[in-house]
Amino acid sequence: MKRTLFILLSNPLSLLGVILVALVVLCAIFANVIAPFPSHAGAVVDFVNFNKPPQWPSIMGTDLVGRDIFSRILFAYRISLVLGVVVLSIAVPVGVVIGLAAGYLGGWIEYCLMRLTDVFLSVPPLVLAMSIMGVLEPTLLNGMLAVTAMWWPWYTRVVYNITRSEREEGYVLAAEVIGAGPAHVMFREILPNCVPAIVTKMTLDLGFVILIVSSLSFLGLGVQPPTPDLGSMVAEGARYLPDSWWLTVFPALAILVAVFGFNLVGDALREILGAEQ
Amino acid sequence: MTDTLNIRDLTLDFKGHSGTARVLHGISLRIGRGERVALVGESGSGKSVTARIVLGLLQELRGVRVGGTVEFDGRDLASLTRRQRAALRGTAMSMIFQDPTSSLNPVYPIGTQFTEVLRRGEPGISERDAALRAATLLNDVSIRDSGRVLGSYPFQLSGGMNQRVMIAMALANEPALLIADEPGTALDVTVQAQTLGLMRDMVAAHQTSVLFISHNLGVVREFADRIYVIYKGRIVESGTTRAVFDAPGHAYTRALMAAVPRLTGGGIPEIDDASADFLAPAVLHAEAAP
């Protein structure tokens, strides 16, 4: 643990990642403190200061109804992160248990579970989420549901592959010979060996959840106005390019910076923990 | 006549996160022309890294410092450029590895790999001539159906067959020095015995000098003219095979020999796996007249 942290902080790139992630998380937590106009996270209209280029105090300009873009970005981070944490805290356990069961128990259980996983993996993730969002009401809750539904199979795949190779290891045989049951072997013996890969993937995925939620919102199927979302901000602003460039450029960069940060840290973790792809 | 290989006071250091670790503490070793010399030691003794220094592979890595001299055919390797060292590999010296099947490229047939090796010695050789030469060389290692073997992928052949292929490849360009790193350890005992016998006949016929690296004293005894025993990066004993086996002088060599179970029985002796005596000065037997 200590060693991991040390290596993480001693490499300039992963240090940058840690800083970016810390920045994004702090912005999300203290959005209402940092934001110059906390009320602009909601349905506020200011027809005096609408569509203004960057200037004090709106350092990233204002949108078409006069809301401070910087403030909205901070709150959008908060929602994205909450969404990411909720999605992962459902998708990861589900995916991990299915992957462990399919990989260790084998036989028809493996066949059925993996075909089920294939079904979910065979619909492009965005399309699956879109179709779920399409038939359900486009609310935040349904958004989480949709993203979760497309997320767990990736964990199943990762854990399944590791389990398949770990199953051949001597320590699994040793536990079986002693008489340990499948639950013990799966959760106490094999699972610890999947943890590095899972942690790495979760770090990367916190970034990717931001991507996918913003993509859904971009298409009008995710977070609904007036709740701020980076994707819908880019979508709205894109129509006013290039003149009102700040409407799109800052939210777009906000996505890039946050996801890049999580990717840098995830990548470094993968290298340090020696986790498989 | 100059020695094929002459190593003097070779040291090796690895630079890591927590300082420098010395792996070789000044090793001296020579191999005369046509001589079969074994370097014997346990895992981690430094025998494999020595082989890789001779090939010039280790020097290319970062964080590696090599001291002392390695003379190959009278030329100091350190005085050669990287390119010149690479030019020696596969032509003047070659190597046989521990696990034949995983040492061959899995995605090309044997024939293609053989042609690549032959082109190291004769860059312009045509596909047809290469195939003919390969067939002859495989015949020398008792592979009769060379056509089938050349058309096969490594995974389609047995370990013993791949081992023969590797021996034939290693000797294809008539190298002056052959390095064998634990050859056949991954194979079954009967297959290992066969391929070792084959290798001995081949190097004898080609007058090839051999650096034979092994942990197995029995194998060494049957293969080598002279042996060096290495322990924790130091040579502890050297001499003709007969001299060392008849009268092991160093505590470590004696322990090593005592520890090997005998086919004639006698039980498992009680010995320590570490002792201060193991670090005593080296015992150098007189070399046999060349």
Add this chain to the structure above:
Amino acid sequence: MTAILRVLLRRLVTSLIVLIGVSMLIFAIARIIPGNPARIALGPNATAEQIERLSAALHLDAPIWVQYGYFLRDLSRGDLGISLYTNRPVTADIAQFLPATLELVLVAGVMMVAIGLPLGVLSARYRGGAIDNAIRVFSLLTVSAPGFVWAVILMLVFAFFVPIFPIAGRISDSYSIPAVTGFLAIDTLLAGDLRAFGNAAWHIVLPALALALSGIGQAARLTRANMIETYDRPYIEMARSYGFPEGRIARRYALRPSLIPAMTIIGLDFASMLGNAFLVEAIFAWPGLSRYGVAVILRKDLNAIVGTVLIISAAFLIVNVIVDLLVAVINPRIRYSQRSA
């Protein structure tokens, strides 16, 4: 060769099973919406009679598995039903919009492999050096933003500030090319109009690059990771012991075996571009499946949603079957396997 045929057969069978699974999944999702789909489709002003007629036509009164049976029967006849949004057969709608999307995805896919793979090779070969670091940062950056962000950035830079590329569309309005296949690259050539072909090619560069960028990064990262693993294999050391030039070792000893695992994932990434194309199409006003897809989803046009998702999934599966075949071709273990399916 028979081994390859066996791979093909086995993959086709699993793909079919998976596709049936997908159809059940989508069908189930489509039918769990609260409220009567017919009412939703017809809008608030519909009369009870109209709703009843549509409900009967959609077999909404039957149990769900019977509805699914009707759906399968129609599907096997190539009938995906009528879109309630356009009032045309869903198949006709898809046939109209799909080619533009496929064209975009294919070009992006080629970019992904043609740029990403060599970058990955360079990165692995010079591991730890400046080239490696530069490529790693680049590929990490590219995977850190969705296609629409890249679309916006590329558009700003290369269409507005430095206007070398057109801003939007598939082809300039001045050309009128009769639609034969729907693929402009083919249709312009069929019409014998090379200038139109050039114009269409010019239009596709930015959208395809925006779509491809994260794929390029992904392919580079994957190739690098697999090659670095391969570099630790004994046969690499054996190749070095023969003094083969490093470039040759990279190509023949490190890349070839690494392609086998890398290609499968690259195939998956390529296929997921089908979904991401929606994002890029919106920015560049690309007349593909995206606008149709989003429109039918917003209108809860069930037949069209199910049809669109099924077609995209089928395309996805087909791409994966092709990738598996390619892997089988370069992997001698599969090509020469003695096992029967």
Add this chain to the structure above:
Amino acid sequence: MTLLSLRNVTKRFSTPAGDVLAVDDVSLDVARGECVAIVGESGSGKSTIANMILGIYPPSEGEIAFDGATLPARRSLQHRRLVQLVQQNPLSSLNPRRSIAASLRLALDVHDIGARADRPALMASLLAEVGLPASHLARAPAGLSGGERQRVAIARAIACSSPLVVLDEPTSALDVLVQARVLRLLNDLRAKRGLTFVFITHDLAVVRNVADRVAVFEKGRLVELAATEALFAAPAHPYTRRLISAVPVLTQDESDLRDRFMESLNA
């Protein structure tokens, strides 16, 4: 006093290419307190025999009996306690992500040996029995040498006082000096605890010095079964002679012994 008996045991594996006969009609009795070596090369079926004795999978035909009672295909916990295993590779036989204590404790927990509170002391005494300090309990396998890891694996195998231990190439991954010490340890434990060993190996020199009887396997068939002394004095089967003559040896006496069989092979 037969402890373990294999009666006409056959094992077939079905592969896509057809059935493979891994073990072909093998009958073998192991007496209590005996060390029987099972010798063969790859493909001889020796690992399959071990796995069937351990109950990893049942025989296709025939039966395996313990103390006269036939073992069922699905073994209960009581059955599991009858036989334990020491594997070849101590790197993989201990879970790299679990401490030595956790690996040892599993055996005690599963078979409910000793009171919960006594188990740490029990584990310490097990380690002492294999010559390791109790301080090793808190360590991870990565912090131990190969020989130490193999000792832990041995401690785990004797933890639930199983009468029978299958040793699957227990020393072939170790250096010779370490091998000698581990072999001595196994000998001592066998004497002290009255254990019965099924010793699977390809190394005939080891066999000569540790086994009471030797069973030689070739391609799934038991080709020779004899007391160790008798086997090395006059190996009956040509395959046994070939195996013996392939052993690399250190002394002239051994060479002579070997050459004798070599001649009889060529004759």
